[in-house]
Amino acid sequence: MAEKENNEELLNLFNLLTRFQEIELEDVEMEIGDFELWLQSRSVAHTALSKTVRATPSLRRKPTNILQADFMPPVEQYPGKVVEVTLGATKGEGGTRGKSITIGGEEAPAFYLFETPPPHPPVISLDVFDTKIPLAKPVKMHFADVMEDPVAWAKLAVDKYGADMITLHLISIDPLVKDTSPTEAAKTVENVLQAIDVPIVIGGCGDPKKDLEVFEKVAEVGAGERFLLSSVTQDMDLERACAVAKKYGHAVLSFTPMDLNQARQLNRQLYDFLPKTQIIMDTTTAALGYGLDYAFTIMERARLAALMGDPELQHPMSSGTTNAWAAREAWKKMDPEWGPREFRGPIWETVTALTLLLAGVDLFMMMHPAAVKTLKDTIQRLTVGQPVSPKNIADWVAAKI
Amino acid sequence: MVGTGAKKTNIREISPIDVYMLLPKTNCKECGEENCMAFATKLVNRELRLQSCPPLLKKENKKVYGQLWEMLKPPIKEVTIGAKDHSIKVGGKYVLYRHEFAYTNPTAIAIDVTDEMPEEEVLARIKRTEQFSYEYIGMTLKLNMIAIRSTSGDPYKFKSAVKKVAEHTRLPLILCSFDSKVLEAGLMVVQNAKPLIYAATKENWKDMAELALMYQCPLAVFAPNDVKLLRSLSKTLTEYGVNDLVLDPGTLPGEGIRDMINNFTMIRRAATKKGDELLGFPLIGTPVTAWLENAEAPKEVAEWNEAYLAAILIDRYADILILHSTEGWVLLPNVVLRQNIYTDPRKPVAVEPGLRILGTPNEKSPVMFTTNFALTYYTVASDIESAGVDSYLLVVDSEGIAVDCAVAGRKLTADKVAEAIRDDKMEEKVKHRKLIIPGKAARLSGEIEEASGWNVMVGPRDSSDIPKYLKEKWSQAD
Numbered sequence: 001m002a003e004k005e006n007n008e009e010l011l012n013l014f015n016l017l018t019r020f021q022e023i024e025l026e027d028v029e030m031e032i033g034d035f036e037l038w039l040q041s042r043s044v045a046h047t048a049l050s051k052t053v054r055a056t057p058s059l060r061r062k063p064t065n066i067l068q069a070d071f072m073p074p075v076e077q078y079p080g081k082v083v084e085v086t087l088g089a090t091k092g093e094g095g096t097r098g099k100s101i102t103i104g105g106e107e108a109p110a111f112y113l114f115e116t117p118p119p120h121p122p123v124i125s126l127d128v129f130d131t132k133i134p135l136a137k138p139v140k141m142h143f144a145d146v147m148e149d150p151v152a153w154a155k156l157a158v159d160k161y162g163a164d165m166i167t168l169h170l171i172s173i174d175p176l177v178k179d180t181s182p183t184e185a186a187k188t189v190e191n192v193l194q195a196i197d198v199p200i201v202i203g204g205c206g207d208p209k210k211d212l213e214v215f216e217k218v219a220e221v222g223a224g225e226r227f228l229l230s231s232v233t234q235d236m237d238l239e240r241a242c243a244v245a246k247k248y249g250h251a252v253l254s255f256t257p258m259d260l261n262q263a264r265q266l267n268r269q270l271y272d273f274l275p276k277t278q279i280i281m282d283t284t285t286a287a288l289g290y291g292l293d294y295a296f297t298i299m300e301r302a303r304l305a306a307l308m309g310d311p312e313l314q315h316p317m318s319s320g321t322t323n324a325w326a327a328r329e330a331w332k333k334m335d336p337e338w339g340p341r342e343f344r345g346p347i348w349e350t351v352t353a354l355t356l357l358l359a360g361v362d363l364f365m366m367m368h369p370a371a372v373k374t375l376k377d378t379i380q381r382l383t384v385g386q387p388v389s390p391k392n393i394a395d396w397v398a399a400k401i
Numbered sequence: 402m403v404g405t406g407a408k409k410t411n412i413r414e415i416s417p418i419d420v421y422m423l424l425p426k427t428n429c430k431e432c433g434e435e436n437c438m439a440f441a442t443k444l445v446n447r448e449l450r451l452q453s454c455p456p457l458l459k460k461e462n463k464k465v466y467g468q469l470w471e472m473l474k475p476p477i478k479e480v481t482i483g484a485k486d487h488s489i490k491v492g493g494k495y496v497l498y499r500h501e502f503a504y505t506n507p508t509a510i511a512i513d514v515t516d517e518m519p520e521e522e523v524l525a526r527i528k529r530t531e532q533f534s535y536e537y538i539g540m541t542l543k544l545n546m547i548a549i550r551s552t553s554g555d556p557y558k559f560k561s562a563v564k565k566v567a568e569h570t571r572l573p574l575i576l577c578s579f580d581s582k583v584l585e586a587g588l589m590v591v592q593n594a595k596p597l598i599y600a601a602t603k604e605n606w607k608d609m610a611e612l613a614l615m616y617q618c619p620l621a622v623f624a625p626n627d628v629k630l631l632r633s634l635s636k637t638l639t640e641y642g643v644n645d646l647v648l649d650p651g652t653l654p655g656e657g658i659r660d661m662i663n664n665f666t667m668i669r670r671a672a673t674k675k676g677d678e679l680l681g682f683p684l685i686g687t688p689v690t691a692w693l694e695n696a697e698a699p700k701e702v703a704e705w706n707e708a709y710l711a712a713i714l715i716d717r718y719a720d721i722l723i724l725h726s727t728e729g730w731v732l733l734p735n736v737v738l739r740q741n742i743y744t745d746p747r748k749p750v751a752v753e754p755g756l757r758i759l760g761t762p763n764e765k766s767p768v769m770f771t772t773n774f775a776l777t778y779y780t781v782a783s784d785i786e787s788a789g790v791d792s793y794l795l796v797v798d799s800e801g802i803a804v805d806c807a808v809a810g811r812k813l814t815a816d817k818v819a820e821a822i823r824d825d826k827m828e829e830k831v832k833h834r835k836l837i838i839p840g841k842a843a844r845l846s847g848e849i850e851e852a853s854g855w856n857v858m859v860g861p862r863d864s865s866d867i868p869k870y871l872k873e874k875w876s877q878a879d
Contacts, residue, residue, distance in 0.1 A: 113659065289737040293742060297499060382659050
């Protein structure tokens with residue numbers, strides 16, 4: 001064998017990271033006061049920076065002391081704002097979830113924390129499949145026991161792996177797979193609803209006709225739960241799809257293939273039937289090495305356009321980050337030089353996720369527990385973290401590693 | 402108004418006309434272009450440099466050359482590290498976002514060694530750095546530099562370490578110590594190699610500035626989590642006469658990620674959008690600091706943290722990175738990410754048209770085609786390989802456009818497909834006459850059958866369904 005089967009435990013990244021990397025932050029809401037200083041300095045920022053001129057050293061005497069320079073965060077003003085979308089509903093709100101989750105509402109580019117920090121942290125939804133599917137080995141090792149039981153799978157995702165939400169992929173409804181009936185699919189949804197109390201994304205199979213039939217049934221049994229129906233596409237009967245979301249109080253995921261104009265167009269069509277606060281958009285995620293540059297730039301452009309006032313792109317963004325596993329570098333056995341796929345796979349998903357986090361994604365649909373943990377930790381550090389002292393790294397040069 | 406060297410920080414505001422007005426307008430063609438206007442257009446697109454215009458280099462044009470240089474220079478200074486034939490350029494960025502233009506000079510990745518490492522380890526790390534290579538869409542992804550850290554604080558040890566490294570590699574170097582005496586000991590043995598000096602701090606800046614001037618080396622400035630100090634040091638050092646700076650606002654692992662991202666982002670925004678020249682220098686990140694956290698954890702944890710810290714910094718504007726881990730799974734995602742982020746978004750990425758042999762196909766194997774858009778091609782090829790079916794894949798020239806757009810835009814036509822079948826002599830290679838076409842090219846079925854005389858089988862719309870399709874349809878067709 002090209003790749004030695006190392007000790008299972010050492011390859012279980014999730015356990016390693018959990019044991020040695022506890023986050024010690026409390027799960028507190030962000031205090032506006034933390035950012036007061038930044039906000040106050042806004043008005044003077046422009047003038048302070050525009051007067052800088054590079055020195056002409058030859059004419060001057062060498063300085064003997066540090067010449068003090070000012071620094072004002074380079075803030076800009078944005079006329080636009082991303083709408084807020086709430087997923088999941090508690091008893092008081094007409095559903096049965098433990099809590100609802102709101103995403104969106106950004107008034108500045110992703111994690112330009114010196115401007116306006118995001119009002120809501122991005123969230124992670126773990127994939128759950130309604131039937132056994134072939135999974136990459138590094139993923140399978142974490143879900144082996146639940147692969148044929150979506151209820152147990154969903155519980156594992158929430159209880160052990162800390163999913164904020166779950167995405168229930170009803171892939172068995174595909175006429176080319178099992179052609180499960182809408183009634184049967186709705187039954188699975190009901191069972192999962194009872195087993196966990198986080199908000200749920202309902203994933204279809206990609207067949208626009210069958211998905212719609214199933215959405216209609218599922219939306220009804222989950223009336224008031226504020227699902228995210230994933231997804232509505234240009235080849236779907238949009239009026240019917242939106243009617244379902246509207247009648248039973250769900251949100252829809254507007255999905256387009258990496259093209260801002262198509263994204264605008266689909267959103268515009270949806271506005272005829274649904275309020276903006278029920279629409280999240282997905283402009284397609286490609287894996288690291290397989291078009292991540294396109295995915296990243298489309299999302300970054302979409303978010304910047306939204307902030308600059310483009311009303312058709314002012315939606316929270318969702319990413320099918322699991323697509324990272326389409327990269328062969330993530331799942332294949334390779335020459336030992338490239339390390340075990342148990343590490344290569346999750347870092348591939350992590351890097352894909354972090355890159356899109358920095359483009360402005362609000363909702364990540366993910367797979368590997370270690371990638372989920374790292375993204376979750378990073379989001380927490382970015383949204384509730386306190387300024388740190390650089391003391392630990394001040395003498396990194398001399399560190400004996 | 403142009404002509405006065407008026408500063409324009411945004412590259413998109415400069416038009417070829419602005420540049421043309423200042424050119425000699427001789428239309429001499431010495432630059433290789435048809436006329437001065439064509440040259441101006443290429444200058445604005447950064448496809449040619451000012452030096453390509455011989456008349457501009459004449460003494461009487463010195464002033465106007467200066468004006469053009471000022472107009473066209475990037476807001477992030479381009480800094481060269483290393484001696485002539487083995488140097489690397491860092492920085493030189495024109496924009497904050499890659500879609501505004503394109504990023505220049507991909508993040509240089511350095512691997513560290515120390516002056517206390519056993520010699521075999523140092524040599525092994527140099528060898529690994531030099532030999533690291535990964536083939537990716539027709540390119541070879543590589544590592545770029547060696548960083549030598551003084552952990553001993555002893556000038557003699559550092560000197561001998563630098564000497565040893567310089568004897569074994571021509572890669573550009575970064576010499577790291579906050580003690581100017583130690584650093585100078587190292588510099589003395591690589592006088593002409595023009596390494597990056599790391600780093601000037603608020604304590605040692607004057608001595609480091611003297612070294613940078615004496616040895617004519619670029620100088621890094623380290624002011625962890627203090628952008629105001631970084632800016633002050635930049636001001637002081639440029640006044641001092643050191644022109645090539647590299648800025649380090651600190652790579653803060655763990656809880657520091659928040660401040661780290663904030664600092665890198667503020668600095669790059671200030672330089673590109675607000676014209677802040679004191680911050681208009683390349684940025685250096687040191688994900689190696691991930692190893693300082695949590696010393697009792699297994700090394701895999703530090704490697705994991707270092708890997709994703711590096712990725713964040715590639716996304717958020719770092720021009721140089723110093724890494725400690727040489728593990729393939731740590732480095733691979735980062736060199737691929739760097740390639741992705743630094744691809745020119747203005748140009749579709751294309752591969753050579755022609756026949757690709759996947760596995761060991763025979764006369765009964767399936768024949769498929771796709772376009773020469775690199776992303777499409779590599780995805781399709783990977784999907785076919787994952788099916789484990791030996792196949793022929795014809796790459797048809799669609800001018801680097803994806804299937805659906807190429808069909809709509811008539812860049813992919815039945816005639817081109819028939820031509821590919823003929824040119825690659827498919828009728829000699831297989832006995833059957835069945836061509837599997839992309840689902841998104843379905844509407845060309847009839848025309849392709851007519852033009853080629855082959856039977857068309859419409860394949861899936863997404864190449865990820867090829868394995869399933871081959872399993873179901875090809876065995877039946879066979």
